[in-house]
Amino acid sequence: MSAGPTQHPVILITGASSGIGAATARRFALNGYRVALAARRLDRLQALQAEIEAAGGEAIAIQADVSDAASVEKMVAQTLKAYDQIDVLFNNAGFGRTKWLEKLDPQEDIAAQINTNLTGAILAAQAVLPHMIKRRSGHIINMSSVSGLLATPTYSIYAATKFGLRGFSDALRREVGVFGIRVSVIYPGAVTTDFASHTGASRKTGVSTPKALVLTPEQVAQAVLGLARRPRRALIIPAVSGLAVLFANLFPGLTDWLQERFFTRPERGL
């Protein structure tokens, strides 16, 4: 007999080989979840699986590329084969290429970001839905970013994917809530992970998130656990980032001017 959702719930985490995904896997394992770890770097997933098992938890490592529909199908099938159930899908895999739009490669930067951050999350949600609908329960948590609420220069494609996740999540919530399935979006500000090493950006200005507002992956993991326990539509962390979003929504013209004056012009040398 498979375990009931309140006894040993199962979370499937994409992008579990590093940063926020790995921290979330550790946090959920410590809190009694069986954890399906998915990403492309299998060696890292296997090391994390061993670490979780050594601490008395349960995990499986699944090599998956979320930008590939067949790989996503297989990832969900492997999780269900191992654990019979998926209580939480954490669509976390993603990366950003933060260069001027005219410098982005159409395939490597633009298509790859959209296929991973947005389409990957959509495909994974689609793949788990038949199971969740059948069980009349489940929770899909999508990883957006403050960039999914407030767009900044050089984050054009990244923002498009993260804004896209918001629209996708709102619509999906209204499609599947009737089956007892929850859909949440988390919008973190800057987090200390390997994210920055994949952006390909080099900056002239020192414009960056104030240190006091920079999060650790463990803080985000704790917030994801909180969402799983008390599902909400949306969570912005740190909460103070919500003020910047509010400001940008209230004063879009001033926001344009500030970003051009203090970022775009000095960065472009104008």
Ligand SMILES: NC(=O)c1ccc[n+]([C@@H]2O[C@H](COP(=O)([O-])OP(=O)(O)OC[C@H]3O[C@@H](n4cnc5c(N)ncnc54)[C@H](OP(=O)(O)O)[C@@H]3O)[C@@H](O)[C@H]2O)c1
């Ligand atoms: N760090 C930040 O400041 C920040 C802020 C807000 C939101 N976020 C979001 O948080 C999420 C996690 O990022 P992170 O900061 O933890 O960065 P990270 O340490 O670079 O982790 C990214 C993860 O995504 C996985 N991934 C990338 N492409 C993939 C693909 N095609 N298929 C499967 N997995 C893939 C990577 O694994 P493999 O390379 O092994 O596949 C890795 O595990 C991202 O969605 C990011 O946009 C980050």
